[in-house]
Amino acid sequence: MKNLDQRNQIIEYSLKLNSTNLSPLRSGNISIRTKEDEKDGYLITPSGKKYETLKPEDIVFMSLNENAENEVSSNKPSSEWRFHRDIYLNKKEAQAIVHAHSPHATAVSSHGKAIPPFHYMIALAGGEDIKCSEYATFGTHELSMNIIKALTDRKACLMSNHGQVAFGENLSKAFELAQEVENICHQYIIALKMGEPKNLSLSEMKKILEKVKNYKSG
Numbered sequence: 083m084k085n086l087d088q089r090n091q092i093i094e095y096s097l098k099l100n101s102t103n104l105s106p107l108r109s110g111n112i113s114i115r116t117k118e119d120e121k122d123g124y125l126i127t128p129s130g131k132k133y134e135t136l137k138p139e140d141i142v143f144m145s146l147n148e149n150a151e152n153e154v155s156s157n158k159p160s161s162e163w164r165f166h167r168d169i170y171l172n173k174k175e176a177q178a179i180v181h182a183h184s185p186h187a188t189a190v191s192s193h194g195k196a197i198p199p200f201h202y203m204i205a206l207a208g209g210e211d212i213k214c215s216e217y218a219t220f221g222t223h224e225l226s227m228n229i230i231k232a233l234t235d236r237k238a239c240l241m242s243n244h245g246q247v248a249f250g251e252n253l254s255k256a257f258e259l260a261q262e263v264e265n266i267c268h269q270y271i272i273a274l275k276m277g278e279p280k281n282l283s284l285s286e287m288k289k290i291l292e293k294v295k296n297y298k299s300g
């Protein structure tokens with residue numbers, strides 16, 4: 083089977099979506115950028131299958147320049163394949179994507195606002211705040227475009243009334259970032275219970291962003 087290691091990795095992390103409570107039940111989806119038969123594309127979790135039953139052949143390969151409707155495959159990709167494709171097309175550095183309806187990120191996303199720098203860990207997503215993409219129906223081109231906008235200079239964002247999405251240079255990093263976003267949202271909700279938190283200044287966040295960049299390359 084082609085790209086067996088990557089298919090197994092997707093299954094391993096799909097199970098982790100449940101065990102870490104990042105995405106309960108069947109919500110959420112995972113993909114890895116890859117090539118098959120000289121075609122640039124990505125492997126993605128299928129639609130409507132329980133994670134614990136996934137086998138390597140259930141993971142769907144999608145070409146970057148085709149739509150799901152054109153794919154000859156017995157398995158259907160996740161109904162949210164479109165924004166995975168559009169992130170790969172727009173973000174060269176994205177090698178893997180984790181999308182989750184994690185409880186705290188989803189709760190914060192229902193307010194449709196960016197998370198301000200109440201904690202310096204916000205910088206892990208790449209900027210001085212974590213943006214929230216505008217609402218659009220799942221699976222639509224409009225939702226993809228809203229997400230790409232919210233991901234400007236960022237590796238993660240919230241999605242209004244939906245959840246969150248994170249990408250990375252590999253699946254382990256994308257998954258860890260999604261977990262960090264969930265944790266940050268949990269802390270933010272607790273902080274809001276005491277009123278509006280005091281945020282770090284833009285100049286302090288610029289310092290932090292510089293440190294995070296050096297830390298990663300060093």
Ligand SMILES: [Zn+2]
Pocket residue numbers: 110162181182183220244245
């Ligand atoms: Zn979703």
